[in-house]
Amino acid sequence: MVPGKPVKSSIDTSHEGIYVPQISYFTPNIIVDVRDGKLWELELRLDKIGLLFENDELFFRFLLRRRFHKAVAFDILRSQIKKSEPVERICRIFDQIVTMKPEPTLSQSDILVHVFQPLLVEGLSREELSNMMLLFLRSLDKIGQTGHERLICFLIDCLLKSGQSIVIEQLLQCGIFPSTSTIACALLAHPETQASGLDILKQAKNYIHVAEVLLNKGDIPQALKYHLAELNYDNFKSQKYLDAALKHDDQLFRDIYRHLEVENARILASSSPKGPFLHIPEEYKQLYISKFGNDDLSNFLSSIQTK
Numbered sequence: 001m002v003p004g005k006p007v008k009s010s011i012d013t014s015h016e017g018i019y020v021p022q023i024s025y026f027t028p029n030i031i032v033d034v035r036d037g038k039l040w041e042l043e044l045r046l047d048k049i050g051l052l053f054e055n056d057e058l059f060f061r062f063l064l065r066r067r068f069h070k071a072v073a074f075d076i077l078r079s080q081i082k083k084s085e086p087v088e089r090i091c092r093i094f095d096q097i098v099t100m101k102p103e104p105t106l107s108q109s110d111i112l113v114h115v116f117q118p119l120l121v122e123g124l125s126r127e128e129l130s131n132m133m134l135l136f137l138r139s140l141d142k143i144g145q146t147g148h149e150r151l152i153c154f155l156i157d158c159l160l161k162s163g164q165s166i167v168i169e170q171l172l173q174c175g176i177f178p179s180t181s182t183i184a185c186a187l188l189a190h191p192e193t194q195a196s197g198l199d200i201l202k203q204a205k206n207y208i209h210v211a212e213v214l215l216n217k218g219d220i221p222q223a224l225k226y227h228l229a230e231l232n233y234d235n236f237k238s239q240k241y242l243d244a245a246l247k248h249d250d251q252l253f254r255d256i257y258r259h260l261e262v263e264n265a266r267i268l269a270s271s272s273p274k275g276p277f278l279h280i281p282e283e284y285k286q287l288y289i290s291k292f293g294n295d296d297l298s299n300f301l302s303s304i305q306t307k
Helices: 056-063 070-082 087-098 108-121 126-142 149-161 165-174 181-188 191-203 207-217 220-229 238-248 250-269 282-292 294-305
Strands: 023-026 030-033 038-041
Touching: 056 070, 056 087, 070 087, 070 108, 087 126, 108 126, 108 149, 126 149, 149 165, 149 181, 149 191, 165 191, 181 191, 181 207, 191 207, 207 220, 207 238, 220 238, 220 250, 238 250, 238 282, 250 282, 250 294, 282 294
Parallel strands: none
Antiparallel strands: 023 030, 030 038
C-alpha cells in the first residue's frame, strides 16, 4: 500500500499570519511566541459576549463556568428579576447556582449582598423580593440545604414589612427556616412573630433568653418561671424581677417576693440542693415589711417552712 501524501493547504502562507509555526497555543487561553519570547493570556469580555447568546439563561450557564464572572452574573440576575422573567426561568437559574460543581461559585452571602439587597434599593417591592428569595430557598431545599441565617433574617424583615406574616408561620412549620437563636431574635424583634420566636427558644431550652424576652414584655411571673427552670442560680439577680414588679404594682411585688422565698425553702428542704439560695437583698425585705407588715411576712415564712 502506498502511503498517502499530505494535502497541501490552499491558503497562502507566504506571509506571516496569526497561525504561524513560531507561535504555540495552550489550552485554555495561553499563546507563546517562541521567536520573540512573548506570552499572552487571552481573556473574554464577559460583559460583551452576552449578545452571542439567544437568551440570558444560556448566557448565565456559560458565565458560571468562567473565571471573574461574578460581577456580570450579578448584573444578569438582577436584570432577570427586574424584567419579571417567567418564574420557571428564574428557578432554573437559581438551580444552576446552587448545583454548580464541584461547589457553587456564588455563595448565599454573595446573592444576598449583590442581588437581593441592591434590588430593594433599586425599587423592587418587598413582596416581589420576598417571592424571589423564596424561589432561591426552594432551589436550596431541593438539594437538602437550608438558607443562611442572614438571608433568612432579611427575608423575615421583607415578609413582615409587606404584610405576609402568615407566610413566616408556614415556613416555620415546614422546617424551611432553621430553629436557631439568630432566627428567634429576628422573629422576636417584631410583635407579630414574637410567639414564634419564643417557641424556638423554648424548643432549644434556652430558658434564660426566654426569661429576658418575657421580662421585657412585662410578663414577670412567666419570666421568673423560665429563669428558675434553668437551675443555674449563680448569676441570678432577684433585684431585676423585684424592681420590675414594683414598677407594675405592689401586689405583683408581693407575689414575686413570696415566690422567691418559696424557691429558697424548696432548696433548703431538698436532700440534694440544686444550687445556691436565691439572694434577696435586705432592702427588699424591709420594703415588703413597710408595705404589708412584718406579721404578713412572718406568717408566710412560717407556713412554707412547715410544708
